[in-house]
Amino acid sequence: MHVLFVCNSNVCRSVIAERLTTALAAEHGLTELTAESAGTRALVGFGVEPLAAQAISGLGGDASGFKARRLQPAMVERADLILTMTDHIRDDISKLVASATSRTFTLLEAFRIARVSGARTVAEIDRARNDLALVGRENIADPVGLSPEKYCEIGDRIASALVPLLLALEIHQGRGTDERGRPRLVVLPGGRAEPQPFERHLGIGRHA
Numbered sequence: 001m002h003v004l005f006v007c008n009s010n011v012c013r014s015v016i017a018e019r020l021t022t023a024l025a026a027e028h029g030l031t032e033l034t035a036e037s038a039g040t041r042a043l044v045g046f047g048v049e050p051l052a053a054q055a056i057s058g059l060g061g062d063a064s065g066f067k068a069r070r071l072q073p074a075m076v077e078r079a080d081l082i083l084t085m086t087d088h089i090r091d092d093i094s095k096l097v098a099s100a101t102s103r104t105f106t107l108l109e110a111f112r113i114a115r116v117s118g119a120r121t122v123a124e125i126d127r128a129r130n131d132l133a134l135v136g137r138e139n140i141a142d143p144v145g146l147s148p149e150k151y152c153e154i155g156d157r158i159a160s161a162l163v164p165l166l167l168a169l170e171i172h173q174g175r176g177t178d179e180r181g182r183p184r185l186v187v188l189p190g191g192r193a194e195p196q197p198f199e200r201h202l203g204i205g206r207h208a
Contacts, residue, residue: 006082052151
């Protein structure tokens with residue numbers, strides 16, 4: 001599964017999501033899980049915003065070697081799943097590539113629908129979308145210009161939605177399990193001691 005993450009400038013939120021996905025795939029041998037990111041108004045060629053890089057490192061990812069890219073239709077067309085940081089960006093992608101609407105969600109929207117409905121494929125999440133429509137926005141705010149603590153908060157918010165969502169999709173396809181076929185369990189920050197089935201998910205390092 002190839003996942004595309006999209007925000008505005010492509011130096012913070014979408015990069016955090018991309019690099020967490022890459023770390024998750026590498027740590028657990030999910031060779032078919034790949035990721036890239038882009039921005040609708042990207043700061044093309046810029047590296048990761050320094051505080052975002054710290055958040056990535058704190059969550060176990062690697063922020064090195066990144067350069068921001070502007071969103072292109074070809075990126076949307078090759079993605080199996082497109083996750084945006086805001087509903088406005090989600091809607092812009094649907095206008096850019098109409099055929100991508102059924103696989104484009106905000107990150108928080110996709111996580112909520114999968115958790116509530118039990119959906120375990122992108123198609124199932126899309127089918128449940130109309131029944132589980134939410135009045136209001138499910139956006140992850142841009143922390144640029146805010147405190148280091150806010151960057152950590154945004155990083156944790158992305159991780160707490162992204163990791164269980166990817167696990168749900170990957171486990172359905174028969175990956176991300178141990179030698180006995182059971183999900184490998186690490187509870188992310190904020191997890192309960194006895195997590196519910198959907199919340200039993202692969203985890204990567206938390207902030208120091």
